[in-house]
Amino acid sequence: MQLEVSSSSIKSMQSTHRTASGLQFDIDEPPAMGGQDQGPNPLEAVLGAWAGCLIIVARMVAQEHQWTLGEIHVHTTGQFDPRGFMGVSGVSPYFSEVAADIELEHFPQSQAESLKHAVESRCPVSGMLRAAGVALSIRLSAI
Numbered sequence: 001m002q003l004e005v006s007s008s009s010i011k012s013m014q015s016t017h018r019t020a021s022g023l024q025f026d027i028d029e030p031p032a033m034g035g036q037d038q039g040p041n042p043l044e045a046v047l048g049a050w051a052g053c054l055i056i057v058a059r060m061v062a063q064e065h066q067w068t069l070g071e072i073h074v075h076t077t078g079q080f081d082p083r084g085f086m087g088v089s090g091v092s093p094y095f096s097e098v099a100a101d102i103e104l105e106h107f108p109q110s111q112a113e114s115l116k117h118a119v120e121s122r123c124p125v126s127g128m129l130r131a132a133g134v135a136l137s138i139r140l141s142a143i
Helices: 042-065 109-122 124-131
Strands: 005-008 015-019 024-027 072-079 097-104 135-142
Touching (some): 042 109, 042 124, 097 109, 109 135, 124 135
Parallel strands (some): 097 135
Antiparallel strands (some): 072 097
């Protein structure tokens, strides 16, 4: 399977991205970084993509096991040293570590560990982050 996104930017930090299916999203920087805050910055977009991937995999696994899965809440954080983005030699320009706290409403605690293991191993975004040497922490709780 091949995925495609076409992107463009006119003058500002803001860029517009269109998927092959016609969906559109913007990436920008806050004013302090020269942008106009018209969308998430690239690293925020990565955190959002990771959260979205975790949710999709959780729902797929639950469906495969015929588990009832209610509302899902995911809070992601990422640590990076902005000096790398600014060109300081020897400093990574991307995340050193990321964390996700996943809360599943009305889900049996007895199935939570099995679901967590499947989500950790099957999420493609988690795999890319790990391959880049980013330390991942995923906490899943059934509430």
